[in-house]
Amino acid sequence: xxxxxxxxxxxxxxxxxxxxxxxxxxxxxxxxxxxxxxxxxxxxxxxxxxxxxxxxxxxxxxxxxxxxxxxxxxxxxxxxxxxxxxxxxxxxxxxxxxxxxxxxxxxxxxxxxxxxxxxxxxxxxxxxxxxxxxxxxxxxxxxxxxxxxxxxxxxxxxxxxxxxxxxxxxxxxxxxxxxxxxxxxxxxxxxxxxxxxxxxxxxxxxxxxxxxxxxxxxxxxxxxxxxxxxxxxxxxxxxxxxxxxxxxxxxxxxxxxxxxxxxxxxxxxxxxxxxxxxxxxxxxxxxxxxxxxxxxxxxxxxxxxxxxxxxxxxxxxxxxxxxxxxxxxxxxxxxxxxxxxxxxxxxxxxxxxxxxxxxxxxxxxxxxxxxxxxxxxxxxxxxxxxxxxxxxxxxxxx
Numbered sequence: 399x400x401x402x403x404x405x406x407x408x409x410x411x412x413x414x415x416x417x418x419x420x421x422x423x424x425x426x427x428x429x430x431x432x433x434x435x436x437x438x439x440x441x442x443x444x445x446x447x448x449x450x451x452x453x454x455x456x457x458x459x460x461x462x463x464x465x466x467x468x469x470x471x472x473x474x475x476x477x478x479x480x481x482x483x484x485x486x487x488x489x490x491x492x493x494x495x496x497x498x499x500x501x502x503x504x505x506x507x508x509x510x511x512x513x514x515x516x517x518x519x520x521x522x523x524x525x526x527x528x529x530x531x532x533x534x535x536x537x538x539x540x541x542x543x544x545x546x547x548x549x550x551x552x553x554x555x556x557x558x559x560x561x562x563x564x565x566x567x568x569x570x571x572x573x574x575x576x577x578x579x580x581x582x583x584x585x586x587x588x589x590x591x592x593x594x595x596x597x598x599x600x601x602x603x604x605x606x607x608x609x610x611x612x613x614x615x616x617x618x619x620x621x622x623x624x625x626x627x628x629x630x631x632x633x634x635x636x637x638x639x640x641x642x643x644x645x646x647x648x649x650x651x652x653x654x655x656x657x658x659x660x661x662x663x664x665x666x667x668x669x670x671x672x673x674x675x676x677x678x679x680x681x682x683x684x685x686x687x688x689x690x691x692x693x694x695x696x697x698x699x700x701x702x703x704x705x706x707x708x709x710x711x712x713x714x715x716x717x718x719x720x721x722x723x724x725x726x727x728x729x730x731x732x733x734x735x736x737x738x739x740x741x742x743x744x745x746x747x748x749x750x751x752x753x754x755x756x757x758x759x760x761x762x763x764x765x766x767x768x769x770x771x772x773x774x775x776x777x778x779x780x781x782x783x784x785x786x787x788x789x790x791x792x793x794x795x796x
Contacts (some may be wrong), residue, residue: 400548403427405793407555408542409569410437410524412779413765414557415513419788421651422520424794430517431528434556434567438510440559443566443777445499449506451485452783453776455498461781462643464584465752468745469770471752472784478776481783487510497624498773500604533575535758552760553793557786559766560739561586568733572767576653579758584769589643592634593651593727594728600728602692604630609686614654614731617641624654628689631731639774642730643740651727655685655693655720665705665713673706677716680705697723727769738778742769752792753785762789 407418410432421428436442444450453460456478458470474720478500485492491503491514502508517524529545533554542549558571573583595603614623614639627635641651656664668680676699681690694701697719700708707718730736743763747756753768755761764785773779 400550401429402550403429404549404551405429405553405555406431406540406542406549407557408432408530409555409557409559409765411435411557411559411782412438412441412513413559413782413786414555414770415517415524416783417555417557417764417790418522419513419516419520420787420790421793422517422522424791427793428520428522429549430522430524431530431549432524432526433569436528437524437526438513439566440563441509441513441779443605444506447506447697448501448504449509450480450495450499450501450776450779451492451509452500452780453498453773454478454494454500456777456780459683460773460777461591462740463745464771465745465769468748468750469781469784471750472788473780476784476787478752478780481780484516485509485512488515488519497775499582533578535579535761539760553762553796554760555762555764555789555793556767557764560740560742561733562588562736562766564733572763575761576743576747576763576767579755579761581747581755581757581763586739586740586741586745588730588732589740589743589771590639590737590774591642591732591735592629592632593638593642593645593728594632594729594731595725596728599725600632601630603632606688606692610635611655611685611686611689613637615641616652616654617649620644621654632727636774639737643771643773645727645730647729649726650724653723653769654716655689655723663710663714663717665708665717666710669705669708669710669713674704676704677701677708681720693723737774738771739766740771742767742771745769750787753789754792762793764789765791 404426405428406422407414408429408455410430418428418430423786461469490508492500532543539552540554556572607630610627613626622637622640624636626637753762753764
């Protein structure tokens with residue numbers, strides 16, 4: 399016999415758990431199912447095990463989407479401070495790191511326990527290890543057939559995420575359901591992911607594996623000033639991960655390695671104060687020596703020449719070259735290491751206020767499966783909370 403329930407949430411990640419608890423708080427019966435053995439695994443591994451659960455600077459500009467306006471409503475109605483207030487009710491303390499990133503003082507398991515406690519307190523239930531085999535729209539709601547039995551639900555919320563980190567069970571389930579109900583899907587691609595190179599560049603970068611420097615990385619119209627890390631396969635680090643979300647195959651990226659990325663003629667000024675220093679020594683004030691040695695060869699720089707022996711124009715030319723070092727990545731490390739998925743279910747088919755399908759009343763899509771992708775640093779979790787709350791409130795008030 400099928401289990402009858404008001405709302406079935408498919409996906410026991412951050413968005414699914416959060417949404418279900420909100421639905422239950424309004425007195426609606428709600429069940430979560432997931433094919434995974436454990437809930438909220440991405441929460442567990444986030445932030446090195448301390449969960450970078452939001453960012454205080456969250457704004458629509460921190461998200462990529464074919465429709466940059468779509469996320470505005472949900473983000474405005476559930477803010478980082480709202481989530482911090484919830485943490486306080488569970489005595490979970492946190493601290494701010496760089497660029498507005500908020501982390502738990504303790505382990506990320508505290509967030510998972512909070513989500514499960516909220517679900518339980520709201521009367522919701524969770525079943526793991528459950529595979530969905532069929533989802534049908536009926537005149538009175540939905541029939542969902544699973545590996546453990548059938549459900550009859552008035553509403554269904556899809557919160558199964560994207561394709562990133564397949565070893566944790568990521569699948570294209572949400573996209574399959576979207577297409578089944580004639581929703582367009584923006585082609586998913588790995589985002590917040592290291593960039594890879596081939597040939598000579600790969601060999602050069604591999605020789606610098608482990609070297610890091612603060613730079614500005616540009617891809618498309620986006621630019622990010624943070625650390626860049628050389629790896630055996632290419633480039634990583636926060637600045638590169640951020641830029642990867644905007645990069646497209648075949649396009650160049652640009653690296654700004656100048657002492658001052660705003661271009662204030664730092665080498666000319668150094669010539670005045672320290673004329674006997676070499677160019678290499680001056681560059682090493684802000685770049686690792688191994689990187690300076692490589693750049694001296696690759697950009698044909700007069701590294702061993704004293705600043706006093708270089709004209710102001712030559713120094714300005716060198717600074718310009720360091721400000722726009724360009725090359726083309728071969729690709730990315732792919733879904734295996736991508737932190738999130740860019741692209742996804744086209745927002746044109748969803749309500750920005752409720753996340754409900756415009757094609758199928760009672761069907762909702764939330765979190766990473768939607769074509770809204772945040773920057774590195776807690777933004778994607780904030781989208782999970784905000785989109786989940788938008789759907790949860792809308793369902794609860796029906």
